[in-house]
Amino acid sequence: xxxxxxxxxxxxxxxxxxxxxxxxxxxxxxxxxxxxxxxxxxxxxxxxxxxxxxxxxxxxxxxxxxxxxxxxxxxxxxxxxxxxxxxxxxxxxxxxxxxxxxxxxxxxxxxxxxxxxxxxxxxxxxxxxxxxxxxxxxxxxxxxxxxxxxxxxxxxxxxxxxxxxxxxxxxxxxxxxxxxxxxxxxxxxxxxxxxxxxxxxxxxxxxxxxxxxxxxxxxxxxxxxxxxxxxxxxxxxxxxxxxxxxxxxxxxxxxxxxxxxxxxxxxxxxxxxxxxxxxxxxxxxxxxxxxxxxxxxxxxxxxxxxxxxxxxxxxxxxxxxxxxxxxxxxxxxxxxxxxxxxxxxxxxxxxxxxxxxxxxxxxxxxxxxxxxxxxxxxxxxxxxxxxxxxxxxxxxxxxxxxxxxxxxxxxxxxxxxxxxxxxxxxxxxxxxxxxxxxxxxxxxxxxxxxxxxxxxxxxxxxxxxxxxxxxxxxxxxxxxxxxxxxxxxxxxx
Numbered sequence: 314x315x316x317x318x319x320x321x322x323x324x325x326x327x328x329x330x331x332x333x334x335x336x337x338x339x340x341x342x343x344x345x346x347x348x349x350x351x352x353x354x355x356x357x358x359x360x361x362x363x364x365x366x367x368x369x370x371x372x373x374x375x376x377x378x379x380x381x382x383x384x385x386x387x388x389x390x391x392x393x394x395x396x397x398x399x400x401x402x403x404x405x406x407x408x409x410x411x412x413x414x415x416x417x418x419x420x421x422x423x424x425x426x427x428x429x430x431x432x433x434x435x436x437x438x439x440x441x442x443x444x445x446x447x448x449x450x451x452x453x454x455x456x457x458x459x460x461x462x463x464x465x466x467x468x469x470x471x472x473x474x475x476x477x478x479x480x481x482x483x484x485x486x487x488x489x490x491x492x493x494x495x496x497x498x499x500x501x502x503x504x505x506x507x508x509x510x511x512x513x514x515x516x517x518x519x520x521x522x523x524x525x526x527x528x529x530x531x532x533x534x535x536x537x538x539x540x541x542x543x544x545x546x547x548x549x550x551x552x553x554x555x556x557x558x559x560x561x562x563x564x565x566x567x568x569x570x571x572x573x574x575x576x577x578x579x580x581x582x583x584x585x586x587x588x589x590x591x592x593x594x595x596x597x598x599x600x601x602x603x604x605x606x607x608x609x610x611x612x613x614x615x616x617x618x619x620x621x622x623x624x625x626x627x628x629x630x631x632x633x634x635x636x637x638x639x640x641x642x643x644x645x646x647x648x649x650x651x652x653x654x655x656x657x658x659x660x661x662x663x664x665x666x667x668x669x670x671x672x673x674x675x676x677x678x679x680x681x682x683x684x685x686x687x688x689x690x691x692x693x694x695x696x697x698x699x700x701x702x703x704x705x706x707x708x709x710x711x712x713x714x715x716x717x718x719x720x721x722x723x724x725x726x727x728x729x730x731x732x733x734x735x736x737x738x739x740x741x742x743x744x745x746x747x748x749x750x751x752x753x754x755x756x757x758x759x760x761x762x763x764x765x766x767x768x769x770x771x772x773x774x775x776x777x778x779x780x781x782x783x784x785x786x787x788x789x790x791x792x793x794x795x796x797x798x799x800x801x802x803x804x805x806x
Contacts, residue, residue, distance in 0.1 A: 324384045330425050331445045332376025336369075337421035385443055389467055392432065392458065394441060408461045410435045415565040416455055418448070423562065430455060459551055459566075474547035474554055478615065478622045484588070485541055488617035489534055491582040498530040541616045548629060553614065567612060571595050572630050573683045573707035574714070576611075577623055580673040591615040591623040593630060594712035611712060621782055625775035631680055633774055636661040638668065644698050645718035658716040660727075662734055665705045667714040679705050679714040682738035687731045689724050703727045780804065 383396040392406040415431040422428060427445035434441065446454070457467040489495065505523055509516035542559035552568040578590040591614045614630070615623050641649075641656040649656065651671045658667040665679045684705050691701040701724035703716040716727055773796060776784040781795035781804060795804040 323388075324386045326384050327380055327443065328427055328445050328447050328450075329380070330427060331380050332373065334419065334421045334425060334427060334445050335376045335379070336372045338419060387454065387457065389461060394443065404441060406432055406434050406441060408458060411458060411462050412571065413566055413568065414455045414458050415440075415563060416451060417564075418558075418562045420560040423560075428452070432458070463551060472550045474549040477546045477548055477625065478618055479546075480541065480544040480616060480618060482542065484617055485538065485544070487586075488583065488588060489537055491580070492534075493580070494530055494533060496582075498527055501526065541613070544613075544616050546615060546626065553626070553629065555612075555614075567593065567595070567614070569630055573679075574712040575614075575627050575630055575678045576712045577627070577676045578673060579670075579675075583617070584674070587619050588617050589615075589620055589623050590617055591626055592712065594707060596708040621775045627678065628774055631664070631678055634661065634664045636664055636666050638666060641718045642700070642720050645700055648694050648698060648700065648718060656717055658714070658719070660714075660731065660734070663738055665714040665716075665731065667705075667716055669715060669717055677712055677714045679707055679712075680738070681705075681731070681735045682742045683707050684731070684735040684738075687728055687735065689728050691721075691724075700724075703731070705731060 378398060379396070382398045383394075385395070386393045390408055392408065392411075394404040394406070396402050411432060412435050413433045415433070417429040417431055418427070419429070422445050426448050428448045428451040429445050430443040430451050431440040432443075443451070443454075445451075456471040459471065460469045461467050501523055505516055505519060508519060539559045539561070540563075541557055544557040545555065547554045547556075549566070552566045554564070554566050556562065556564045572593045573596050574594040576592045576594070578592070579588075580590075583589065592611050593614050594611050614626050636659040638657040638659040641653065645656060646653045652669060655668055655670045655674050658665075660666065660681070663681055665681060665684070666676065668674065668676045685708055686704075686706045688704045688706065689701050690704060695701055695718065699721050700718045701721050702718060703724050705714040705716075707713055716724070719727065773783045773785055776782065776795060781797050783796040784804075785792045785794040785796075793803045795802055
């Protein structure tokens with residue numbers, strides 16, 4: 314105890330090898346710059362060696378100084394991080410305001426058995442970092458932070474999880490190769506081959522630009538494969554856990570309560586294999602870079618997978634509600650001839666659903682209690698056809714339900730109706746959170762028990778075992794009754 318009667322803070326430092334990891338991460342760009350300068354041959358080799366030695370010494374000194382001036386402590390209620398040499402930065406992160414704690418291991422850190430903690434706090438513009446800790450220390454600290462955040466003793470271990478899906482490497486590679494970016498690159502290569510048969514000079518002139526384009530395409534393909542390699546999804550009481558990565562690995566938890574909307578994307582070539590991509594839009598997700606979960610507010614919950622797995626995950630996030638859909642008026646075919654066959658939308662008292670797309674089908678689900686605004690938009694072509702589009706906006710940036718190209722009278726009715734239903738949905742969530750009879754993801758803190766289904770009402774849902782299209786839930790347990798293509802049978806699982 315200190316003289317003031319408060320408990321002394323037990324400070325700890327980052328791992329002593331942290332400067333090595335920091336230097337290793339910055340070494341590759343320096344090597345590329347050095348290679349470019351050496352090929353140009355504008356500098357004396359002795360001068361280049363001096364420059365390289367100076368940069369290396371500066372990197373080592375900077376890393377060591379950063380390690381010396383950085384310390385952290387956790388007292389059971391607040392995580393403290395202090396850093397800075399000339400300007401001291403003291404951060405206090407209340408555990409109650411922590412939204413997520415991600416475990417990130419860049420390639421150099423994995424080789425040395427280190428890991429980085431990225432702590433996301435409500436109201437902060439960016440994530441807070443502890444780079445780097447020994448992997449057991451980082452895992453233990455993450456478990457303690459999450460336990461205290463959920464009102465448990467920090468000695469309580471991280472709860473068990475229920476695996477849902479692991480993306481096979483072959484499927485991921487196939488999805489990447491069947492993407493529009495890859496197909497575009499193949500078209501350019503084929504065009505260049507045809508051009509070379511017509512004019513060698515013209516082909517040589519285009520080849521330089523094409524090589525730069527293909528390098529960029531190759532980097533994008535590699536980045537996507539590297540980030541989504543062995544993508545694993547599991548359900549746990551604290552949310553949906555995701556682990557992914559080849560060289561650099563990321564372990565993150567997506568709290569269900571922060572999901573604003575869900576989007577399912579079905580590209581044309583993927584539909585032949587029954588594949589789709591499931592994304593969630595999150596509210597207030599700070600972050601840096603791609604490997605840590607992204608600065609964008611949209612996260613992939615399933616990069617590529619079968620529809621029944623996507624359906625199960627969607628039910629976990631927003632429940633099994635599926636409002637009936639209605640198509641757009643026939644005259645909308647004039648404005649949207651390519652996407653008309655996909656245009657559909659519907660809603661009930663809790664959910665708005667919209668289906669759009671041209672070559673690829675995109676379905677969006679928005680819980681009405683998450684709706685931030687409802688607006689009616691009408692362009693000049695729509696005015697001529699007596700059509701309008703109604704947008705149901707959420708806090709995220711990219712996902713929202715669009716009742717596209719609806720009749721004007723229907724659009725006017727939708728604006729009023731959806732606004733009233735949204736207010737009612739928010740009131741119900743507030744009542745439930747205050748101790749009402751019904752439980753909602755908001756009221757329960759977004760917890761999804763790993764050993765129980767996502768909803769309490771009896772009904773048919775996606776089979777959690779993945780062996781059948783649907784399995785019946787009786788309100789307490791999954792039963793033996795399953796269904797495939799409408800045919801019901803009994804599965805002794």
